[in-house]
Amino acid sequence: MLIFEHSSKGRNGAPQSPVEKASVTDIPKNLLRKNSAALPEVSELQAVRHYTRLSRKNFSIDTEFYPLGSCTMKYNPRACNTLAMLPGFLNAHPLTPDQQNQGFLACMYDLQSMLCEATGMAAFSLAPMAGAQGEFAGVAMIGAYHNSRGDFDRKEMLIPDAAHGTNPATAVMCGFTVREIPTLDNGDVDIETLKQAVGPQTAGLMLTNPSTLGVFERNIEAIAKVIHEAGGLLYYDGANLNAILGKIRPGDMGFDVIHSNLHKTFSTPHGGGGPGSGAVGVAERLIPFLPLPTVAKEVTREEGLENESYHYLTAKDCPQSIGRLSAFMGNPGVLLRAFIYMRFLGREGMVRVAEFATLNANYMMAEAKRRGFTLAIDQRRASHEFIITLKNEARDFHVSAMDFAKRLLDLGYHAPTTYFPLLVPECLLIEPTESEAKEALDGFMDALEQIKHEAETNPELLHAAPQTLPVKRLDEVRAAKQLDLAFKPGASV
Amino acid sequence: MLIFEHSSKGRNGAPQSPVEKASVTDIPKNLLRKNSAALPEVSELQAVRHYTRLSRKNFSIDTEFYPLGSCTMKYNPRACNTLAMLPGFLNAHPLTPDQQNQGFLACMYDLQSMLCEATGMAAFSLAPMAGAQGEFAGVAMIGAYHNSRGDFDRKEMLIPDAAHGTNPATAVMCGFTVREIPTLDNGDVDIETLKQAVGPQTAGLMLTNPSTLGVFERNIEAIAKVIHEAGGLLYYDGANLNAILGKIRPGDMGFDVIHSNLHKTFSTPHGGGGPGSGAVGVAERLIPFLPLPTVAKEVTREEGLENESYHYLTAKDCPQSIGRLSAFMGNPGVLLRAFIYMRFLGREGMVRVAEFATLNANYMMAEAKRRGFTLAIDQRRASHEFIITLKNEARDFHVSAMDFAKRLLDLGYHAPTTYFPLLVPECLLIEPTESEAKEALDGFMDALEQIKHEAETNPELLHAAPQTLPVKRLDEVRAAKQLDLAFKPGASV
Amino acid sequence: MPFIPHTDQEITQMLAIIGADSIEDLFDEIPAHLRAAVMQAIPPGMTEMEISRLMQQRAEQNTKAVCFLGAGAYQHHIPAAVWEITTRGEFYSAYTPYQAEASQGTLQLTYEYQSMMTALTAMDVSNASMYDGASSLAEAILMAVRANRKSKSRKILLPTTVNPVYRQTAYTIVKGQQIELVEVPYDQTTGTVTLDQIKQQQDKQGGDITALVLQQPNFFGCLEAVDEITDWAHENNILLIAVINPLTMAVLKPPGEWGGNAHVDNNNNGADIACGDGQPLGAPMSAGGPYYGLLCCKQALVRQMPGRIVGRTKDLDGKEGFVLTLQAREQHIRRSKATSNICTNQGLVVTASTIHMAIMGAKGLENTAAACFANNNKLVAQLTAIDGMEKVFSATHFHETVLQFDDLAEDNCVADILAALMKKGIIGGYDLSLHYPELGHALLVCTTEMRSEEDINAYAKALQEVLCSLNSTQTAALSETA
Amino acid sequence: MPFIPHTDQEITQMLAIIGADSIEDLFDEIPAHLRAAVMQAIPPGMTEMEISRLMQQRAEQNTKAVCFLGAGAYQHHIPAAVWEITTRGEFYSAYTPYQAEASQGTLQLTYEYQSMMTALTAMDVSNASMYDGASSLAEAILMAVRANRKSKSRKILLPTTVNPVYRQTAYTIVKGQQIELVEVPYDQTTGTVTLDQIKQQQDKQGGDITALVLQQPNFFGCLEAVDEITDWAHENNILLIAVINPLTMAVLKPPGEWGGNAHVDNNNNGADIACGDGQPLGAPMSAGGPYYGLLCCKQALVRQMPGRIVGRTKDLDGKEGFVLTLQAREQHIRRSKATSNICTNQGLVVTASTIHMAIMGAKGLENTAAACFANNNKLVAQLTAIDGMEKVFSATHFHETVLQFDDLAEDNCVADILAALMKKGIIGGYDLSLHYPELGHALLVCTTEMRSEEDINAYAKALQEVLCSLNSTQTAALSETA
Numbered sequence A, B: 001m002l003i004f005e006h007s008s009k010g011r012n013g014a015p016q017s018p019v020e021k022a023s024v025t026d027i028p029k030n031l032l033r034k035n036s037a038a039l040p041e042v043s044e045l046q047a048v049r050h051y052t053r054l055s056r057k058n059f060s061i062d063t064e065f066y067p068l069g070s071c072t073m074k075y076n077p078r079a080c081n082t083l084a085m086l087p088g089f090l091n092a093h094p095l096t097p098d099q100q101n102q103g104f105l106a107c108m109y110d111l112q113s114m115l116c117e118a119t120g121m122a123a124f125s126l127a128p129m130a131g132a133q134g135e136f137a138g139v140a141m142i143g144a145y146h147n148s149r150g151d152f153d154r155k156e157m158l159i160p161d162a163a164h165g166t167n168p169a170t171a172v173m174c175g176f177t178v179r180e181i182p183t184l185d186n187g188d189v190d191i192e193t194l195k196q197a198v199g200p201q202t203a204g205l206m207l208t209n210p211s212t213l214g215v216f217e218r219n220i221e222a223i224a225k226v227i228h229e230a231g232g233l234l235y236y237d238g239a240n241l242n243a244i245l246g247k248i249r250p251g252d253m254g255f256d257v258i259h260s261n262l263h264k265t266f267s268t269p270h271g272g273g274g275p276g277s278g279a280v281g282v283a284e285r286l287i288p289f290l291p292l293p294t295v296a297k298e299v300t301r302e303e304g305l306e307n308e309s310y311h312y313l314t315a316k317d318c319p320q321s322i323g324r325l326s327a328f329m330g331n332p333g334v335l336l337r338a339f340i341y342m343r344f345l346g347r348e349g350m351v352r353v354a355e356f357a358t359l360n361a362n363y364m365m366a367e368a369k370r371r372g373f374t375l376a377i378d379q380r381r382a383s384h385e386f387i388i389t390l391k392n393e394a395r396d397f398h399v400s401a402m403d404f405a406k407r408l409l410d411l412g413y414h415a416p417t418t419y420f421p422l423l424v425p426e427c428l429l430i431e432p433t434e435s436e437a438k439e440a441l442d443g444f445m446d447a448l449e450q451i452k453h454e455a456e457t458n459p460e461l462l463h464a465a466p467q468t469l470p471v472k473r474l475d476e477v478r479a480a481k482q483l484d485l486a487f488k489p490g491a492s493v
Numbered sequence C, D: 001m002p003f004i005p006h007t008d009q010e011i012t013q014m015l016a017i018i019g020a021d022s023i024e025d026l027f028d029e030i031p032a033h034l035r036a037a038v039m040q041a042i043p044p045g046m047t048e049m050e051i052s053r054l055m056q057q058r059a060e061q062n063t064k065a066v067c068f069l070g071a072g073a074y075q076h077h078i079p080a081a082v083w084e085i086t087t088r089g090e091f092y093s094a095y096t097p098y099q100a101e102a103s104q105g106t107l108q109l110t111y112e113y114q115s116m117m118t119a120l121t122a123m124d125v126s127n128a129s130m131y132d133g134a135s136s137l138a139e140a141i142l143m144a145v146r147a148n149r150k151s152k153s154r155k156i157l158l159p160t161t162v163n164p165v166y167r168q169t170a171y172t173i174v175k176g177q178q179i180e181l182v183e184v185p186y187d188q189t190t191g192t193v194t195l196d197q198i199k200q201q202q203d204k205q206g207g208d209i210t211a212l213v214l215q216q217p218n219f220f221g222c223l224e225a226v227d228e229i230t231d232w233a234h235e236n237n238i239l240l241i242a243v244i245n246p247l248t249m250a251v252l253k254p255p256g257e258w259g260g261n262a263h264v265d266n267n268n269n270g271a272d273i274a275c276g277d278g279q280p281l282g283a284p285m286s287a288g289g290p291y292y293g294l295l296c297c298k299q300a301l302v303r304q305m306p307g308r309i310v311g312r313t314k315d316l317d318g319k320e321g322f323v324l325t326l327q328a329r330e331q332h333i334r335r336s337k338a339t340s341n342i343c344t345n346q347g348l349v350v351t352a353s354t355i356h357m358a359i360m361g362a363k364g365l366e367n368t369a370a371a372c373f374a375n376n377n378k379l380v381a382q383l384t385a386i387d388g389m390e391k392v393f394s395a396t397h398f399h400e401t402v403l404q405f406d407d408l409a410e411d412n413c414v415a416d417i418l419a420a421l422m423k424k425g426i427i428g429g430y431d432l433s434l435h436y437p438e439l440g441h442a443l444l445v446c447t448t449e450m451r452s453e454e455d456i457n458a459y460a461k462a463l464q465e466v467l468c469s470l471n472s473t474q475t476a477a478l479s480e481t482a
């Protein structure tokens, strides 16, 4: 039932702010609204009950194991939420003069510094509001860099075929053309093809390492050399940073630009789709181009005492910047949560992230093999994730990765990522993250094994799944054909 | 699965406070614990997931209509929670000097004053921590009053048979004997019996008005006269204050002492069983006996300016007090919520509570009648609650009030109170409260009607209910016979 | 180990299954010489107790002054229920609802959001959110360029009454795609953009314009002549992009109803695309975010829409349910040909905003918006009663107004006054000198429903004192030099 | 109308069904002359926006000083997750779990609480909570009187090392039932009660004693000789009631293991009843509550237990489930013969406490308790290094200690020093002069794990300054009079 269906005309049970409407007769009539907006008229209790009940129709980390590959669904510490929502932060207007905003700015400055150290980059901007915007900033900086050198013809971006969809979409948004680079069966980039692809048109290469296939790109130094020698720059899609945190730094691998999805590696909540942060880091030569604003620290000495103060850097300070990406500076509430999380872990905690994420993934991969599943890439270490291909099951029992996914929901586990990366048929991309206990991993593997058995003996169970959720399998084709994107009173589904 | 069953020896995923154990070697060994307590060893995520999932096994106001008679399950405004949990309140030590605690004390003083006005009493103490403790305080004051007058023989407390169990239990705790007064079929107290019962042994009468039968005691003035003329005092069990708030005040009816369940009428949360508050109010002559502490206001004048300040009154100030009921002053967090709620409603909101609670109850009663149910008391106005008796259904179809209750759970409604008051067979005591919309009342009545129909055609459905909840009907006899009150590792259920 | 649940015994068991001797072995594919050292620049880990203390201290450092700043972010009352429900684990820690059956909570809520947002804006379709108002404008422009097949110029008219940081952001995002953002100056008397000025620019640009952006209320808080301009745009095959403050739409004519006076083509009424920042509908100011960008359009443009869209459909049993739909527009399907690169959006803030709108209802939003307006009139009346303070523009202002300091000495500036006000616990407004130097010593002041009579009086009193002491210093300085 | 969902139309419909003309008619059974007037002393209603402002202002009025107060309430770190989960609507707004099948959340959690509390105290059984520590002691005494069939005296020995407000509360609650609370003085050297003193009182009282109360750590923070005293009590057919701070039991010998050295009767080891306040396990100080009273006992006493108890059982399918059990002890069944009148308890705080214990684990609680202890040693070392400050008692103290001001002038008192410290942002402790005048100028100071090195240094510095300026005023005063 929609909230609109709880509505009764004339109800007004929740005076929150002014109870009377002030006069707006000073406003010319033709600029005024004629009829009230058709919002639901419900009491506060009705709203609370409705949305509390709705919330319970979600799977979430707080309620289920959620091994969604490429998404890093780790525990979102509750303290990060509570502390980021302290009134002192919530009530800060974004244009508050810097001097009155020192507590917040100090956190932002520290976060920039910690991200530099964790990734081996020279400087960071926290402006991008998600991974894709981080990519945008990174690719735009690559463009700005080439332009600043008069190198105007570098208009081609190289992207491996295993890449996330945001990579090619971003490159095009920034005005580049995209050239796909194939991946070898072992998961590494096809370096021979890469060598042939580079040239004076090459702006750069966008790479995820570990790749979305869940393996570490072993030839990274050779690749960096190829790109750099061709005059291109190397972009690191940091979505999978969780796999290597504290173990190896993108900066040390030769990357020139990186974005980090703080809503993955640094555990800010996914919130059912956002908000995120795609903080972007650069090597020395790209610093002038960083998106605005960034936060700088000033140390002054007064009567022998050191005074630290923080301020925003804007266009005045950074004339070569690619510019702003949002009205203020990204998503501060998200950034605060990432800051808090990093302070929780501390230097000694960074490396534990990669270690236990990797341990969990390799354990599950070993278990999957032991239980008779086919791995997309055998014989290699998993990074923080790995891929099962169900192509055999699909061929023999006419069940799909989708069927497995839906049946897993019935058994109380969120499904892994399906059908990504695109090059592996009927794939399940499984990422357990470091915060899950062996208990959860074993339970999941048991469920997967049970489903495999069901696929062999009773595939209908899989086709008909899910059965235990608020709805059964939904008709996506109908949704796209008979578009119903907003409630209209009286209209039926 | 119990939290203990998620435990793994040696796990330590959540450093909250010190991560190292400081030395306790200064403490004599024989005073130290030998083995660590067998608490669960789980990660923070495991705990969060476990308890989040557990919470979803509850019915609650925020998720279901909860027409539990005598319990006043109205909406608990979320703002009351948020504002009572402001750090300034949460971090206040109870022994903070009054001068540093003015914000909190001002709220408490205002709450006392508003309760006086709402109930027509001369003074209030917020010390009692629930209704039963309020009763204790009230009855103890009645005793102290008689004693203070040298009237030592008044050792009998009169209590109608419809009364809540806490009434007789309290009287006994305070050292009184209990004499039951019968109730007439129309719900009024049997005043003739009452007249015969009073005498020099009479300490007082404890009355709920409207009674637990859901009707207003029309002879209240006559009753008050009987009791007062016999030298007794009149105690008001304020559990049902919601029915008359703003319409008639206990003080004006002649009551000498009252307790008010702030967790009912003033909407502090029930919290799955508590905490509550049973603030106690008295007429003039009982003021010296109020339980401690209470809050007083002092107005000083300095350079023409009025200065208000607040302070606790303690034994020094009130030598005749019955004393303390708790280490500090009741349940401040609960009291703050009640204060906020009262300020929300304001003087004009008080009366609305009774009006709409009564409207809802009478509407449901009329609907129940229309749908063929038998009312315990016909021909009278319902107060904020009313009673259906299922004695006919029990006789004809062998279904009980319990069966109805359990079947209601299946249909998504919390059951009304069953088997209370004790004098009505197979009863459902239904209290909708003012905060529920007609939509919810109608839905509930439809469900009740459906169950009545099922009782006639398919009683097995009722006996087997509930079917849709986390567990089916539970074996209470087994629970009492094979006592299992704590998890012991290795033991099976 | 914070957030790591593994016991030593479990680690041993797991390594045995893997067939590795140590966790370190699992990283043996990473070249040894590239391995990271200990990250000295990151401080050691803290316990929750310690970090709570640190964050409380830092939060306390931020000001508690009374805020008269607007300029794109507004301090409104948010019902307590909103974030208490929004931060429930099931909303907070869920992913994008790709598994629809396990995400009906988020999906239905988003559908309700889309329904509310279309109701509020009177537009046909809303997506599930963009990052913020500024980036949403950029995407609206890209969308218009894709959608307006009749125009070839890729020129966008962008009046300077549009929020300057929105214009900057739009420029950053669209500049890679040969799109030209053409400024249109405003009328210095009214504080709005006039049709004449727009036409002039159109002429200057050779006539073919792809889209025109119009902000209501505009950055100065003034109300633009939306009907007239919208009709003109449509007559000229120009798509109209509305930038709105959604809260004000509870009272003001919504973009879906702009125009229509010319009766050109009834189906053509209303803005073609509406964008703006959802912050005033339930997002705390929070130092700048997270907020969300709203983005709505006409039905005909839906396939050009960037971002996620939720649709209502049925399950196998014919029961109502919700899914992400029209995904073929998005990057994870269409890759380089997607309508945008956006993936993660601002879902949780949309969750809050939906609950906010449900609790407030139309009436609540109307009262709030009207109070903002009325309070601003009160503030402006009080401030302009002070000697040397003038209201600059003649157009009706909504809840922000530009004020000028008449006879401020050369070497004094608005920043000094703001600093002095800050010492008195007042954040006095937004200094316009950076973006609008032509306005001289000008200040943008804002009131919301949160600014009580008491606050407004306090501001007036403080300003009077500040100007007074400034004058006396000036006089003193004058007499010194004299 | 706040929290009233009715529309005018619905009201009309409902009245029609009822057959009444107006809502007013529904009150026609109430005598007209008794009807209430408008409640002038209650202010008009406020919107949530207004009340938020009011409460924020009032909350700000409370002090933010660093707290060295204990004396029954302690400032401990509480994991953020605890109250975020506890205040979920499903816990917060649920009633007592009378409908077991619809309350498995609360019931299972309460069973887990009982399990944790028995683990921590080493007692057999825990109930689901009493109001607070003080009232829990009162109920423990009533319980002992019911349970100890061998004793007729109804006399309870109550050492004065038990928290004075606990003793007062116990007196209020038990005095109606001819129970005598007999004080036992403490040893002024050790700060504990000695067996000799107890025996003396026993003799004075004629030998027959029903129960003896023993607090660990005691009100002075000192550790009592629990083994010796427990054994002696059991030898004398006296029930032993332990009053404990449950957090300290992570480190200290739990009441269920007290005694047993005498080998009288192995089954007889341990306290018979243990009570105390659960506050240190997850309840914020919150100006005094809500906290909760813990109450545990030996298996044999379970039917004398007041309050609710949850038991594990099975459903129709044999699946594990939880119910309220042994309800025949309670007032709603047994009425005047119930074990207590308690009905509503402190469920929500128990919810928080259970989650707190689960997250902290035994190790977390041990570290916390040990840190409290260590910090107190640090504080005491620093404070007693100041001239004129002495530690009073010789017994091992846990995280509270009694200090004395040696040579304070006649007309100065501890309150003055505390007031001076408060001005420096320090809440210096608890003034003992009210309850223990025999100790002279004495102060009870407390440290928890929250008191950092920095805090402790700040206290020492502030105290030094305060005493210094006091001395100089004294000297000045002296020289004046001289």
Ligand SMILES: Cc1ncc(COP(=O)(O)O)c(C=O)c1O
Residues within 6 Å of the ligand: A070, A071, A130, A131, A132, A133, A164, A166, A167, A208, A212, A237, A239, A240, A261, A276, A277, A278, C342, C343, C344
């Ligand atoms: C490999 C990869 N790159 C980029 C992104 C885009 O990040 P965002 O969704 O924050 O825009 C994702 C997100 O899933 C990803 O997995």
Ligand SMILES: Cc1ncc(COP(=O)(O)O)c(C=O)c1O
Residues within 6 Å of the ligand: B070, B071, B130, B131, B132, B133, B164, B166, B208, B212, B237, B239, B240, B261, B276, B277, B278, D342, D343, D344
């Ligand atoms: C009529 C009546 N009196 C007294 C009480 C006892 O109140 P409490 O549970 O707060 O102790 C109740 C509680 O249900 C009640 O309904």
